[in-house]
Structures are given as C-alpha cells and as structure tokens.
C-alpha cells in the first residue's frame with residue numbers, strides 16, 4: 352500500500368473517526384444520538400423563525416424517552432452491528448444543545464457522562480448559543496469526561512447564511528467559536544489536537560443553494576485557519592416538508608452530482624489540516640424523508656469514490672494546507 356498520509360493504517364487518506372477512536376479509546380466506538388427537547392432559537396423567534404431552510408430536526412422527537420432509554424437502545428443496536436466496541440459516545444444531536452437553562456443542560460450532560468460504557472460526550476449546537484455560563488459548564492463537564500462540542504458553520508459566506516436562514520452571520524460564528532476554543536485550549540494545555548479534555552468541531556454543508564465550488568473551497572480554507580479538532584462534511588439533503596423541498600420541487604435548486612460532490616470533498620480534505628479528525632464525509636439524513644439526491648443513499652459508494660479519486664491523483668488530507 353502506497354499511502355503517504357500519516358494518520359491512517361488503512362487505504363484512507365484522511366483522518367477517519369474510526370482511526371481516532373482506535374488510537375484514543377482503543378477501538379471502534381458506537382454513537383448514541385440523544386434528543387432532550389432543547390429546541391432551537393432559530394425556530395422559536397429568539398433569533399429567527401422557521402429554522403434553517405433544510406431543517407427537519409425534531410420532526411420525530413425522541414422526547415418522552417429518557418436519556419438512559421435512548422442510550423440503551425443505541426448501544427444495543429451498535430453491539431449487534433459491531434463486535435468488541437471500545438465504548439459509546441452519547442451525542443446530544445437534536446436541536447441546539449447549549450440552548451436553555453444551564454442547570455437543566457448540565458444535569459442532562461452529567462447523566463450521559465455517568466452511563467456505563469460512555470467514553471466521550473458529543474454536543475451539537477450553534478455558535479450563537481455559547482454564553483460564558485455555558486462554556487464554564489462545558490469545561491466543568493470536560494474535567495470528568497472528554498467532550499466534543501460541534502458547531503454548525505455550514506458556510507463561511509454571509510450571503511448563503513442569509514439564503515438558508517441560518518440566523519447569524521460569520522462574525523457571530525467567529526465570536527462563539529473563538530471564546531469556546533480559547534477555553535478549550537486553556538483546559539487542554541499542550542495535548543495533541545483532538546486528544547484534550549474539550550474538543551471543538553465544525554460542520555460544513557456542500558451544495559447549499561447559490562454556492563459554487565469556489566465558495567465551498569473558500570469555506571474549507573476559512574475552516575482550516577480556525578484549526579478545529581474535528582470537521583464533519585455534509586451533503587445538503589433535500590428532506591420532505593422543508594423550504595428546500597419546495598425550492599427543489601419548483602425547479603429552483605439543482606443538487607450536486609455524486610462525482611461533483613466527491614471531487615469537492617477531495618479538494619476540501621487537501622485544504623484542511625492533516626491532524627483534524629474528519630467525523631463525516633457525507634450527510635446522514637433521515638432516509639425516509641430524503642427526496643434528493645438519491646445517490647447519497649449509497650454512502651459506501653460515496654466513500655469509495657473519494658478514496659479512488661484521492662488515490663488516482665495522489666491527494667491526501669492536508670497536502671495543500673497553508
């Protein structure tokens with residue numbers, strides 16, 4: 352195998368999440384998506400209404416099930432799928448998981464941290480919901496168990512952010528990101544990237560309406576300059592009963608083709624730092640709600656295409672990182 356990428360023991364030329372958990376926790380880890388009914392300030396009128404135009408979050412809420420019930424269910428599914436898991440990662444996924452009463456959030460996070468087999472906590476949220484009290488609570492939690500906070504940037508372009516009704520501009524993102532990253536750096540000391548107590552991740556979405564390849568690569572450049580511990584690259588999914596679905600059905604939006612998407616991801620990986628963990632290289636939408644692009648259902652096909660494109664052109668993560 353002729354693979355020049357250093358953080359890989361397979362044919363992968365990017366820093367997979369499996370490689371990360373193997374080296375940090377000793378093996379593959381399962382994820383337990385959790386919904387604690389946090390809601391979103393972009394839906395309840397606090398900073399906007401209607402939410403991001405592609406969002407179907409909360410349409411099948413698990414609220415009513417306790418954290419333990421949701422976790423046990425996910426852990427049982429993961430154990431059937433993979434043998435000898437090194438642990439589970441409770442992931443506060445639905446809605447904005449740093450929004451609301453900090454005392455209630457802290458209780459939920461602490462409950463998840465105490466679950467048997469939990470090795471790390473994931474918390475998905477918005478950069479405009481990171482008050483100093485919340486950051487303090489996250490640091491406190493991270494003293495007990497490793498924590499990764501994942502922020503939805505999606506795009507660095509303000510005109511796109513307005514078009515998708517994200518509810519904050521890039522300056523606001525940078526403010527939240529920087530305050531959280533500074534707190535994390537202080538807590539982590541000289542730990543290797545991604546291996547500290549508190550890690551910070553950024554989510555990107557390719558194929559947003561009005562964006563071209565150049566804009567998506569610019570978003571990757573700006574993301575690279577922020578030195579996140581983790582990046583998740585998503586494909587825009589058109590889901591039923593969303594404003595994006597209406598645009599698509601009127602012929603006002605054309606999704607990316609598979610190879611077009613894969614080529615953009617290869618270039619973004621080249622731009623990102625070599626030691627940033629890549630948590631995802633395509634979307635993981637709700638299959639039953641997916642209208643388009645249908646090719647995205649074949650996730651293995653997408654991953655294989657990216658592998659082949661990288662190998663054919665001898666590309667790897669970080670090769671073009673400035």
Ligand code: SF4
Nearest residue numbers: 391402403406408446
């Ligand atoms: S921030 Fe997240 S939960 Fe809120 S509307 Fe946007 S995608 Fe949905």
